[in-house]
Amino acid sequence: MLIALLYGLGTAVPLVLGAVIGLRWTLPKAVLASLMAFGAGTMIAAVSNELFEPAFGQAGVLIAALALFAGAGVYVVANHLIETRLGASAIGWALMLGTVLDGIPENTALGVTLDGGGGFALLVAVAVGNVPEAISGAALMRDKHGIRDWGPLWLWTATGLTLVVVTVVGHALSDNLSATHISVVQAFAGGATIAVLADSLMPEAYREGGWWVGMATAAGFLVAFVLG
Structure with missing residues (x-):
């Protein structure tokens, strides 16, 4: 349980x-x-090595694929609803909600895979991915809404605490989950992560940085692959 808490x-x-x-x-x-x-690069490696590959090997292509598309679908639909309801001026809040939608399945998968000795590359990928999402979301809250106090920080802190709880609960429940259930969680998280990369993180990185960000993506992939 202590390990799950530290990972969270x-x-x-x-x-x-x-x-x-x-x-x-x-x-x-x-x-x-x-x-x-x-x-984004670290998350690509983590999806392949820590999430989808073990799910595919244990549960087979049909179950792993269904869970993968379910995870991607949930994020895509939720992200679309956020953009439609909140609009472009509330993109900072949308990024925070997106962090929750993406983080819950990822941290659940992190918790349930700890007993198998895995999870470190996934931890690195999630941690590294959370930094730019939080920086961007908080900065947009400040710039587009004129928020200069520390009120939003409590919301981001609450989001972080939610991810810690999800990791610990996922680890606590892992003993009661079958191998197939764990595979479904892993593949679902992989699908949600892929959707985040395609819809949010990578387009934003290219828009802000230009063509050369491909090198940073490759560097992130290499680091997570070696750690994995």
């Missing part, structure tokens, strides 16, 4: 630190784009 904190602390940076400072676009691209 390992994903939550970077999220809160990113929100503090976004609320207090304005980072150069090149730096923020590099962080986004590096995080």
Whole structure:
């Protein structure tokens, strides 16, 4: 249980630190784009090695594929609803909600895979991916809504605490889940992560940084692959 708590904190602390940076400072676009691209690269490796591959090997192509598309579908639909309801001016709030929609299945998968000795590359990928999401979301809250106090920080902190709880609960329930159930969680999280990369993180990184962010993406992939 202590390991699950530490892993949960390992994903939550970077999220809160990113929100503090976004609320207090304005980072150069090149730096923020590099962080986004590096995080995207780590998440690509984690989806392949830590999430979908074990699910595919254990549950087979049909179950793994259905869970993958379910995860992607949930994020795509939820993200569309957020954009439709809140509009472009509330993109900072949408990023925070997107962090929750993406983080819950990821951190659940992180919790349930700890007993198998895996999860470290996934931890790195989630932690690195959370930083640019939080920086961007908090900065947009500040710039587009004129929020200069620390009110949004409590929301980001609550989001981080939610991810810690999800990790611990996922680990606690892992003993009561069959191998197929765990595979479904892993593949679902992989699908949600792929959707986040395609719909949000990578387009934003390219828009802010340009063609060279592909190198940062490759660097992130290499780091997570080696750790995995």
